[in-house]
Amino acid sequence: MLQLKDIQKTYVEPDGAILKILDIPAFGVAPGEQVVLMGQSGSGKTTLLHIIAGISRPDSGEVRIAGTDIARLPESIRDRFRARTIGYVFQTFNLLAGFSALENVLLGMTFGGRSDAARARTLLERVGLGRRLTHKPAMLSVGEQQRVAVARALANRPKLLLADEPTANVDRGHQQQIVELIRQACREENVALLLVTHTAEVAEQFERVEHLERFNQAVASL
Amino acid sequence: MSLWKIAWRSIQQRALASSLTSVSMGLGVALVVAVLVLQAAVTDSFQHGGGLGYDMIVGAKGSKLQLVLNTVYYLSSPVENIPWSYYKEFTDGKFKRYVEKAVPCCLGDYYEEYRVVGTTPEMFELKPPSGKGYTCAAGEIFHSDDFFTAVVGSTVASTTGLTVGSKFQPTHGAPGGHQHDPFTVVGVLAPTGTPNDRAVFVNIEGFYLLDNHAKEPEPAEETQQADADHAHAGADHAEDHAPESAMDHEHAAEDKDAAAHEEHDAADQDHAAEGEHAEHAHEDEHGHDHEHEHGEHHHAPLPENQREVTAILLLTASAPGVPAGLSAMPLIKQINKGSVAQVVLPIREIRTLLDLFVAPLEWLLLALTVLIVVVAGVGILVSIYNSMSERRREIAIMRALGASRESVMLIVLLESILLALAGGMLGWLLGHGLLGVLAPWIGQEAGVNLAFWHATLLELVIIPGLVVLAAVVGFLPAVVAYRTDVAKALVAAP
Numbered sequence: 001m002l003q004l005k006d007i008q009k010t011y012v013e014p015d016g017a018i019l020k021i022l023d024i025p026a027f028g029v030a031p032g033e034q035v036v037l038m039g040q041s042g043s044g045k046t047t048l049l050h051i052i053a054g055i056s057r058p059d060s061g062e063v064r065i066a067g068t069d070i071a072r073l074p075e076s077i078r079d080r081f082r083a084r085t086i087g088y089v090f091q092t093f094n095l096l097a098g099f100s101a102l103e104n105v106l107l108g109m110t111f112g113g114r115s116d117a118a119r120a121r122t123l124l125e126r127v128g129l130g131r132r133l134t135h136k137p138a139m140l141s142v143g144e145q146q147r148v149a150v151a152r153a154l155a156n157r158p159k160l161l162l163a164d165e166p167t168a169n170v171d172r173g174h175q176q177q178i179v180e181l182i183r184q185a186c187r188e189e190n191v192a193l194l195l196v197t198h199t200a201e202v203a204e205q206f207e208r209v210e211h212l213e214r215f216n217q218a219v220a221s222l
Numbered sequence: 223m224s225l226w227k228i229a230w231r232s233i234q235q236r237a238l239a240s241s242l243t244s245v246s247m248g249l250g251v252a253l254v255v256a257v258l259v260l261q262a263a264v265t266d267s268f269q270h271g272g273g274l275g276y277d278m279i280v281g282a283k284g285s286k287l288q289l290v291l292n293t294v295y296y297l298s299s300p301v302e303n304i305p306w307s308y309y310k311e312f313t314d315g316k317f318k319r320y321v322e323k324a325v326p327c328c329l330g331d332y333y334e335e336y337r338v339v340g341t342t343p344e345m346f347e348l349k350p351p352s353g354k355g356y357t358c359a360a361g362e363i364f365h366s367d368d369f370f371t372a373v374v375g376s377t378v379a380s381t382t383g384l385t386v387g388s389k390f391q392p393t394h395g396a397p398g399g400h401q402h403d404p405f406t407v408v409g410v411l412a413p414t415g416t417p418n419d420r421a422v423f424v425n426i427e428g429f430y431l432l433d434n435h436a437k438e439p440e441p442a443e444e445t446q447q448a449d450a451d452h453a454h455a456g457a458d459h460a461e462d463h464a465p466e467s468a469m470d471h472e473h474a475a476e477d478k479d480a481a482a483h484e485e486h487d488a489a490d491q492d493h494a495a496e497g498e499h500a501e502h503a504h505e506d507e508h509g510h511d512h513e514h515e516h517g518e519h520h521h522a523p524l525p526e527n528q529r530e531v532t533a534i535l536l537l538t539a540s541a542p543g544v545p546a547g548l549s550a551m552p553l554i555k556q557i558n559k560g561s562v563a564q565v566v567l568p569i570r571e572i573r574t575l576l577d578l579f580v581a582p583l584e585w586l587l588l589a590l591t592v593l594i595v596v597v598a599g600v601g602i603l604v605s606i607y608n609s610m611s612e613r614r615r616e617i618a619i620m621r622a623l624g625a626s627r628e629s630v631m632l633i634v635l636l637e638s639i640l641l642a643l644a645g646g647m648l649g650w651l652l653g654h655g656l657l658g659v660l661a662p663w664i665g666q667e668a669g670v671n672l673a674f675w676h677a678t679l680l681e682l683v684i685i686p687g688l689v690v691l692a693a694v695v696g697f698l699p700a701v702v703a704y705r706t707d708v709a710k711a712l713v714a715a716p
Contacts, residue, residue: 090712111625
């Protein structure tokens with residue numbers, strides 16, 4: 001499902017110095033596989049997810065998702081590819097405040113070009129928010145907001161779901177619930193999952209746990 | 223979910239700022255709408271007024287424009303007069319074949335600030351372009367043999383309170399001039415949307431019998447006329463009102479009063495000597511007993527050689543097979559070639575006036591109001607642009623969900639367009655509402671008929687104009703949205 005090859009990413013610091021963030025010779029996630037990615041703060045986890053999602057471009061290397069090297073796609077096609085193929089759950093949920101729970105889910109579908117209100121409702125019901133469809137994010141609890149974010153990420157039937165520390169802002173009691181919700185949804189939809197976390201309790205639930213420091217040579221050379 | 227809805231949600235999210243921006247745009251559009259409608263109404267009113275059912279005006283030689291303004295709109299100073307005999311050329315003389323109708327008008331007197339027009343009942347047979355003709359809202363048109371009767375325009379009736387049966391005294395030469403003998407209102411005209419709503423029409427026969435309204439006859443004419451006058455056996459009240467200067471409104475008020483005083487004295491002596499005017503007493507400010515009992519006896523009309531008219535309204539006859547404009551050409555040539563009078567085409571004069579003076583001013587006013595709308599458009603720019611820093615994250619989320627740069631740019635442009643359109647709708651309603659509310663006052667003060675639903679074709683340009691303006695002012699914030707660095711905005715603190 002996901003294959004990274006020779007990914008390199010550098011940043012130019014304000015003083016002009018070049019900082020290498022990522023140097024990954026190879027990394028992959030099989031279809032339907034659920035992988036947890038751990039790493040220290042500043043190790044490049046979020047940058048890696050942005051590159052996989054096509055939000056950022058690597059300086060070099062291949063990012064193949066379902067056989068397509070999205071690093072070589074023009075931006076507009078990459079945007080459309082992301083909308084249709086990749087789901088993204090953010091650490092801070094990133095729901096749009098002016099939109100209801102249902103509209104937030106529909107928003108993801110809009111950019112994917114397939115607005116399906118029935119599916120949006122079904123997804124929200126599946127995450128336990130069937131009675132909160134018209135509620136704005138401010139009227140939902142933190143846990144409920146994250147559930148809307150999960151429903152939104154799955155709205156376009158993606159092949160790969162990227163979750164960037166989805167439990168970081170959730171209390172311990174709800175962490176387990178959120179992770180189980182994401183894993184269960186991915187299983188039901190046959191979606192590959194790459195979940196970033198620095199919480200050991202979360203990582204323990206996964207069969208495959210990867211540490212960025214182990215395959216990112218940029219970190220290793222620091 | 224459409225991009226329109228996403229843009230609308232964004233507007234709703236910043237409801238207060240969005241509302242204020244739209245209201246400022248609405249105020250600008252309201253001004254544009256008001257100016258456009260007023261511009262059209264004023265132009266229409268002038269053109270309407272220039273075709274009150276006649277196509278030419280004959281008057282003394284001089285300024286054509288002044289003749290039109292004075293005769294059609296009752297504006298400007300009165301022009302010189304022309305002899306009655308000239309008017310007769312149109313009814314019984316050499317010009318008769320060119321004319322379908324000729325209506326005499328005598329101007330110069332006032333009732334309060336409104337012009338008094340001495341005319342014949344035929345005036346009300348002229349049909350304005352609406353084709354409906356004049357109708358009375360109350361009473362009827364005066365009869366030619368009821369000398370001291372009058373018909374008042376609708377505006378005059380509503381502002382002065384004159385109604386059927388009311389008596390009023392016109393003033394000579396100016397609103398505060400010497401008060402004439404009273405007339406009785408027998409009719410109130412229904413509104414016509416023309417300057418005639420602001421006029422007082424009196425029977426021309428009564429008008430001639432007022433102080434200073436009779437021309438002193440030429441010596442030769444006087445001798446001839448004396449015989450005719452005697453035939454009236456002293457019933458000729460006109461002599462009482464026969465000064466040396468006919469409708470001479472150029473005299474200072476004091477002179478007129480003094481002259482009138484002397485004339486009244488002389489006339490009273492005559493009456494006393496002849497004992498023929500027992501009923502016809504006057505009461506004026508000099509203490510003379512001049513009160514008329516118009517309803518109780520007949521006055522003798524003023525001899526024709528003492529009559530003058532200010533203008534003659536002509537409805538020309540069209541010869542079979544000849545265009546109306548061409549059939550009157552010989553008439554125009556003959557009149558203008560002579561030394562007595564000139565003929566003017568009111569439509570042409572008004573068109574010239576509009577093109578030369580009114581239109582540039584109107585366009586200047588319109589340009590200023592459009593500038594206000596542009597400033598309001600800049601307000602939209604500022605409002606959206608200021609919101610961009612707080613919306614960067616929102617835009618980044620949409621981009622992360624798969625929105626293209628073009629999509630987020632379009633959402634911002636649509637937001638700008640929606641704000642402008644909302645302002646435009648509000649402004650349209652506000653502008654028309656304002657005109658609707660002010661319509662009675664405008665009608666009364668300016669004689670321009672307006673209503674809420676009066677609209678102009680130019681208003682159709684407002685909506686596409688606003689869309690273009692919104693697209694222009696929304697472009698800068700849209701570019702900011704386009705250039706948003708998604709990765710940076712996503713990792714920034716929410």
